[in-house]
Each structure stands twice: as C-alpha cells, then as structure tokens.
Amino acid sequence: MCGNCCSGPPGYVLVSDEELARLAARFRLTTAEFEARYCHRAEEGRSLNEVNSSFGRDCVFLDRHTIPGKAICGVYEDRPLQCKTWPFWPSVVKSPSTWAGSKRTCPGIDHGKLIPVEQIRIQRDAIKI
Ligand code: SF4
Known part of the structure; x- marks a missing residue:
C-alpha cells in the first residue's frame, strides 16, 4: 500500500x-x-x-x-501480471546486486513473510522483464 x-x-x-x-x-x-x-x-x-x-x-x-x-x-x-509478480522479475532476482538495487527504492523488499523459493521461481518464470 x-x-x-x-x-x-x-x-x-x-x-x-x-x-x-x-x-x-x-x-x-x-x-x-x-x-x-x-x-x-x-x-x-x-x-x-x-x-x-x-x-x-x-x-x-x-x-x-x-x-x-x-x-x-x-x-x-x-491487476496485470507485471504487478502481481513484482519484485520477483528476472531483472530483479538476477543477482544480489540487482536485488539490492531494487531494494533501495522498494520499501517492501526483504520485509513481510518469507516467500518459498519455488514460488519465487514460478513468478520469475512467468514474466520477461
Ligand atoms: S501499477 Fe499499481 S495501481 Fe496500476 S494496476 Fe499495477 S498494481 Fe494496480
């Protein structure tokens, strides 16, 4: 929110x-x-x-x-898939540094409940950005 x-x-x-x-x-x-x-x-x-x-x-x-x-x-x-899958886009989960870069502007990253890696992979593979 x-x-x-x-x-x-x-x-x-x-x-x-x-x-x-x-x-x-x-x-x-x-x-x-x-x-x-x-x-x-x-x-x-x-x-x-x-x-x-x-x-x-x-x-x-x-x-x-x-x-x-x-x-x-x-x-x-x-809402579109692009919204549903944030922040698990390939461009974001590509490396620790891309994750850290997105974290600088997204207050939700690394907060809240832990998402199982299998679920993250499904979201990552559903979107091309
Ligand atoms: S960008 Fe935000 S407000 Fe717009 S459709 Fe996606 S989640 Fe909803």
Missing part, C-alpha cells in the same frame, strides 16, 4: 489481451473502449496510462484517496 512501484518516473505496465479483457469486463466496457480510455502504445507494448501526481507519474488505477495516507491498487484482483 505504499504505491512506490505504481508511481515515480514514467514507466509502463504491460497489459496482455487476456488482462485487457478482464479489466474491460470489470468496468463493463468493451476491450476497445477500455484500451482507448486507459491504455496507450509504449515502446514495450500496450501499457496502462499514467497520470501526474505529486509523487510523479501514477498508474491510472492507483488510488490515493480511499485509505488516507495509503496508495492502493484500484483494480487489485485484475
């Missing part, structure tokens, strides 16, 4: 066709309507839009209002 990985410098949140269909259904929109309203084409692929905030560029679904002082995902159950 810090919102750190959903905000900051400009970035991208990739959305697959399946994810697009789920998100569109959530808003009772067609996929074309959802895409036109909430997505854009980034160099990396179809991405969720961002909006300006005092924290930088927020994901269009980052909700800073419902819980004062917290930043929550407004589409949590249907």
Whole structure:
C-alpha cells in the first residue's frame, strides 16, 4: 500500500489481451473502449496510462484517496501480471546486486513473510522483464 512501484518516473505496465479483457469486463466496457480510455502504445507494448501526481507519474488505477495516507491498487484482483509478480522479475532476482538495487527504492523488499523459493521461481518464470 505504499504505491512506490505504481508511481515515480514514467514507466509502463504491460497489459496482455487476456488482462485487457478482464479489466474491460470489470468496468463493463468493451476491450476497445477500455484500451482507448486507459491504455496507450509504449515502446514495450500496450501499457496502462499514467497520470501526474505529486509523487510523479501514477498508474491510472492507483488510488490515493480511499485509505488516507495509503496508495492502493484500484483494480487489485485484475491487476496485470507485471504487478502481481513484482519484485520477483528476472531483472530483479538476477543477482544480489540487482536485488539490492531494487531494494533501495522498494520499501517492501526483504520485509513481510518469507516467500518459498519455488514460488519465487514460478513468478520469475512467468514474466520477461
Ligand atoms: S494496476 Fe494496480 S498494481 Fe499495477 S501499477 Fe496500476 S495501481 Fe499499481
């Protein structure tokens, strides 16, 4: 609920066709309507839009209002795989130094319950970034 990985410098949140269909259904929109309203084409692929905030560029679904002082995902159950698998992306778990580098900007890394390595491998292998 810090919102750190959903905000900051400009970035991208990739959305697959399946994810697009789920998100569109959530808003009772067609996929074309959802895409036109909430997505854009980034160099990396179809991405969720961002909006300006005092924290930088927020994901269009980052909700800073419902819980004062917290930043929550407004589409949590249907959030894209990129969000679900953070911080176990290949680029982050590649080495102790890449992990330490991500830890500098993510207050959640190395806190909370211990995740079994098998589960980390599944998440790492599910995403390409
Ligand atoms: S979809 Fe949710 S978890 Fe993913 S970046 Fe947006 S607010 Fe964050």
